[in-house]
Amino acid sequence: MKQVVLFASGSGSNVENIAKYFENNEQVKIRCVLTNNKEAKVIDRCQRLKIPVLYFNRTAFSKTNTILTLLQAFSPDLIVLAGFLWKIPESFVKAFPNKILNVHPALLPKYGGKGMYGANVHQAVKDNKESETGITIHYVNENYDEGAIIHQSRTNLNPTDTPEQIAKKVHDLEYEHFPKVIEQILFA
Numbered sequence: 001m002k003q004v005v006l007f008a009s010g011s012g013s014n015v016e017n018i019a020k021y022f023e024n025n026e027q028v029k030i031r032c033v034l035t036n037n038k039e040a041k042v043i044d045r046c047q048r049l050k051i052p053v054l055y056f057n058r059t060a061f062s063k064t065n066t067i068l069t070l071l072q073a074f075s076p077d078l079i080v081l082a083g084f085l086w087k088i089p090e091s092f093v094k095a096f097p098n099k100i101l102n103v104h105p106a107l108l109p110k111y112g113g114k115g116m117y118g119a120n121v122h123q124a125v126k127d128n129k130e131s132e133t134g135i136t137i138h139y140v141n142e143n144y145d146e147g148a149i150i151h152q153s154r155t156n157l158n159p160t161d162t163p164e165q166i167a168k169k170v171h172d173l174e175y176e177h178f179p180k181v182i183e184q185i186l187f188a
Contacts, residue, residue, distance in 0.1 A: 001026075002186045005076040006033045007084035010118075012042025014082035014103065014174055019049050021179035028186060031074050036061065036086055062089045071096070078186055081140065082178075085117055090142045098148075100140040101185065103178050105170045107152055108136040112145030122163040122170065132156050133166060135173045137181045151181045 004022075008015050015033055022028040033046050033053045046053035060066040068091055071079065081088070081102040088100060104112060104121075111121045125133045134154035139147035153176070155169045 002028045002077040003031045003074060004028060004078050004080060004182070004186070005031050005071060005074055006080045006082050008033055008035050008040065008042040008082050009037050009085040010040055010042065010083045012040065012045040012083070013171070014178060015042050015051075016045050016049065017175045018080065018082060018179050018182065019051060021183075025183075028183070031076060034067065034070075036084070042083075058086075061086065065091070068092055068095060078182065080182060083118075087114075087144060088140050088142075093140060093142050098139050100147075101150070101182065102138055102140050102145075102147070103174055104136045104138065104145050105133075105167075105174070106136065107132070107134045107154065108138065108145055108149060112136075114144050116145070119163060119167065122166040125157070125166055126161065126163050129159065130157055133170060135170060135177065137178060150185070151177060153177050 006015050019030050022030065030051050033042060033051055035042055035053060035055055038055045043053050056067055072095060079096055079100045106121045106125065111124050132154050134152055136149055137151040138149045141147040153173045155173055157166060
């Protein structure tokens with residue numbers, strides 16, 4: 001049985017999509033969802049989906065080994081960042097080399113780095129009049145959005161697309177491709 005731990009900071013739509021993708025797969029278990037936001041909607045989703053969810057603060061995450069020790073106890077085959085906004089500590093990257101995945105809402109290396117997440121990315125894509133955008137699924141290293149790229153998917157943009165319309169197109173790509181790439185990596 002492959003064990004997956006998810007990290008999320010917001011609504012949890014990617015968490016729910018991943019959980020539903022694997023719900024009938026007896027070879028994959030979503031072990032736990034970890035969140036750094038006690039107000040995050042992902043907590044409600046996890047309760048509804050009957051997935052254990054744990055909240056942690058910045059001290060537990062990056063100033064002590066509390067979360068790293070928890071992760072090591074879970075012994076996950078993969079750690080998946082599904083809308084998680086904090087930088088992953090180097091100690092996590094070293095403890096789980098090529099076992100931490102992220103989905104970024106743009107075609108890296110464009111629109112990556114600190115502060116480039118969610119609506120910020122879509123606004124920048126709009127402001128720069130890009131003709132396409134997409135998603136990048138990549139391994140996490142010690143720098144924001146610089147880990148090895150595993151998969152990219154693209155979508156065309158219209159000059160009239162609003163940042164909200166761009167976000168919807170990007171989310172559709174995430175929902176379609178992220179669970180499949182997770183599965184491919186788990187069973188490679």
